[in-house]
Amino acid sequence: MEVSNSKRYHFLDFIRGLAVWLMVYFHFFYDLNQFQFVSINFQRDPFWFYLPRLIVTLFLFAVGLSMSISHKGPIRRRPYFKRLSKIGIGALIISFSTYFMFPKSWVYFGTLHCIFFCTILITPLRHRYFLSFVAACIILTLEVIGYDIPFWTMQHASMDYIPLFPWVAVCLLGIFAKYLKVHKIPMPENKLTKLFIVPGKHAFIIYIIHQPILFSSVYLFHKIVSK
Numbered sequence: 001m002e003v004s005n006s007k008r009y010h011f012l013d014f015i016r017g018l019a020v021w022l023m024v025y026f027h028f029f030y031d032l033n034q035f036q037f038v039s040i041n042f043q044r045d046p047f048w049f050y051l052p053r054l055i056v057t058l059f060l061f062a063v064g065l066s067m068s069i070s071h072k073g074p075i076r077r078r079p080y081f082k083r084l085s086k087i088g089i090g091a092l093i094i095s096f097s098t099y100f101m102f103p104k105s106w107v108y109f110g111t112l113h114c115i116f117f118c119t120i121l122i123t124p125l126r127h128r129y130f131l132s133f134v135a136a137c138i139i140l141t142l143e144v145i146g147y148d149i150p151f152w153t154m155q156h157a158s159m160d161y162i163p164l165f166p167w168v169a170v171c172l173l174g175i176f177a178k179y180l181k182v183h184k185i186p187m188p189e190n191k192l193t194k195l196f197i198v199p200g201k202h203a204f205i206i207y208i209i210h211q212p213i214l215f216s217s218v219y220l221f222h223k224i225v226s227k
Helices: 010-034 046-070 077-101 111-125 129-144 164-179 191-201 203-226
Strands: none
Touching (some): 010 046, 010 191, 010 203, 046 111, 046 164, 077 111, 077 203, 111 164, 129 164, 191 203
16 A cells, blocks of 8 residues: 555665565576576575565555555545555456566465455554554464464465465564554655665565566566577
8 A cells, every 4th residue: 555645754665675575686586596597495595585586565554554545534435446456456466476486486375465364454453553463463463373364275385375364464563564654764865875775665566576577577687698
C-alpha cells in the first residue's frame, strides 16, 4: 500500500527503497548462482538465509505503517480497492511466470500474495495500535516457542513462500509504529537518501520488473561466455 501523493513521508519511502535495493542485490546473486557464476548455499549461509527475510520484514512493516497513515478515517474505497487489485494482479503475474519458468519451485504464496491478504486482515486494526501490538506479540511468541499456526502449503518447495503466520505480525507492528510516529522521523535531503526514497516511491513496479530484467541479462551473458 502507498501513501497518497498529497502527503508522503520520506521515512516510509526510505524503508521501501532500502527493501528494493536489498531485493535487487539478493536476486542478482541468486541469478548468478543459478547459472553457476557463483556458488552460494542460500539455506546454510547465514547472510544469504536471513537477507531475504529482512527484505520481507521491511516490505511488510511498510505495509502496516502505510495502511495506518493512508486511511485516517473511514476506508477510502476507491484507492483501497485499486491498490489491492494492483497487488493481487502482481501476485498472479508472479505465480504464472514462475510456474512456466520454474515449474518445480513456482511461487504460489510469495511476498505479494502475503501482502495482499495481510492488507485485508489488518484493515480493521489500522487504528487499533495497542491491539495490533498485542496480537503481533502473541503471534511472534507462538512462533518462537515452536507452535506452527496451520497454513496452506503445497507439496513442492516454492522459491518464495511467505505464509500469513507469522508474517502478518510484522504488518501489525507497522501499525503500532504509526502510534510511535516513526513515520515522522526526519530524513536529510541529499543524494544518498534520494537513492532510497526515489525507488521507494516506485517499489511496486520495480518489484514486478526487476527480476525478469536481471534474469534475462544474466542468461544472455551466460550464453555469450559459454560460446
